[in-house]
Amino acid sequence: MRVFLIAVALLTSTTAIAAEEEVHAPNQDWSFEGPFGVFDRASLQRGYQVYREVCAACHSMDYMYFRMLGQEGGPFHDEDYPNPNDNPVIKALSAEFQIEDGPDDLGDMFMRPGQTSDRFPAPYPNDNAARAANGGAHPPDLSVIVKARGGGADYLDALLTGYEEAPEGEEPPRAGLYYNEYFAGHWIAMPPQLTEGRVTYEDGTEATPEQMAEDVTTFLAWASEPHMETRKRMGFGVIIFLIILSGLTFLAYKEVWRDVEH
Numbered sequence: 640m641r642v643f644l645i646a647v648a649l650l651t652s653t654t655a656i657a658a659e660e661e662v663h664a665p666n667q668d669w670s671f672e673g674p675f676g677v678f679d680r681a682s683l684q685r686g687y688q689v690y691r692e693v694c695a696a697c698h699s700m701d702y703m704y705f706r707m708l709g710q711e712g713g714p715f716h717d718e719d720y721p722n723p724n725d726n727p728v729i730k731a732l733s734a735e736f737q738i739e740d741g742p743d744d745l746g747d748m749f750m751r752p753g754q755t756s757d758r759f760p761a762p763y764p765n766d767n768a769a770r771a772a773n774g775g776a777h778p779p780d781l782s783v784i785v786k787a788r789g790g791g792a793d794y795l796d797a798l799l800t801g802y803e804e805a806p807e808g809e810e811p812p813r814a815g816l817y818y819n820e821y822f823a824g825h826w827i828a829m830p831p832q833l834t835e836g837r838v839t840y841e842d843g844t845e846a847t848p849e850q851m852a853e854d855v856t857t858f859l860a861w862a863s864e865p866h867m868e869t870r871k872r873m874g875f876g877v878i879i880f881l882i883i884l885s886g887l888t889f890l891a892y893k894e895v896w897r898d899v900e901h
């Protein structure tokens with residue numbers, strides 16, 4: 640009996656701790672949710688700008704190639720350029736970066752402007768350099784972060800705008816951590832990033848922290864699943880096909896059994 644009571648006490652106390660730790664991100668309406676949801680193109684473009692000008696200083700996106708920005712469903716897709724490698728916008732975006740290439744004839748590595756076939760360059764040469772520059776914490780790769788975290792887009796959006804004063808009596812476990820309502824354990828090594836006007840949007844949209852968080856979240860949700868729109872369209876086509884096929888099968892059945900007693 641005593642063992643049973645201890646077990647119950649332990650269980651209830653751990654669930655109480657878990658409940659206290661876990662703050663659920665508020666549920667938001669995203670343009671890309673639901674069976675017909677598509678990415679808001681203007682928001683994707685602004686989100687790319689936020690990633691490039693803010694997040695890329697610390698976070699890599701190893702699975703992204705510049706040409707993907709111009710593929711069907713991508714932020715800068717243009718019908719006139721079915722092959723994104725020919726798209727002048729994508730060429731210009733790539734050329735804004737310096738990429739290490741080589742070795743040349745003398746065996747030396749050299750820098751050259753980016754091409755559409757290049758990956759997004761990483762901010763640090765390796766994980767240890769990334770940790771050393773961020774007080775021991777590793778900024779995770781953002782390629783599939785929206786799929787990699789429970790809560791997905793809602794969590795990311797809430798995290799980016801979730802910095803606040805630590806409640807009375809809460810102390811950081813070590814220096815260089817910031818209190819964030821939505822981060823597991825609350826103390827995060829990433830300083831608040833999205834301060835008012837941190838970027839100047841090329842399309843004139845006002846860069847409030849909420850707007851920037853929404854845009855970069857949309858961009859990262861697309862990066863996590865760049866073929867989402869094609870997948871949904873195909874799924875819809877398949878359903879229509881199956882409905883028509885069922886109808887035809889039923890009519891064929893009627894026809895075949897028309898004069899047969901059954």
Ligand code: HEC
Pocket residue numbers: 689690693694695696697698773776777778779784788795798799822826827828829830832833855
């Ligand atoms: C100054 C460097 C820096 C910048 C700039 C930065 N981050 Fe971070 N980020 C970090 C570090 C360090 C961590 C790891 C935090 C930890 O583990 O405590 C992190 C963690 C994260 C995480 C993971 C949180 C989790 O649940 O584990 C996400 C998502 C994230 N950053 C998104 C972003 C986005 C989006 C931007 C751009 C708006 C951005 N970061 C800009 C340093 C940075």
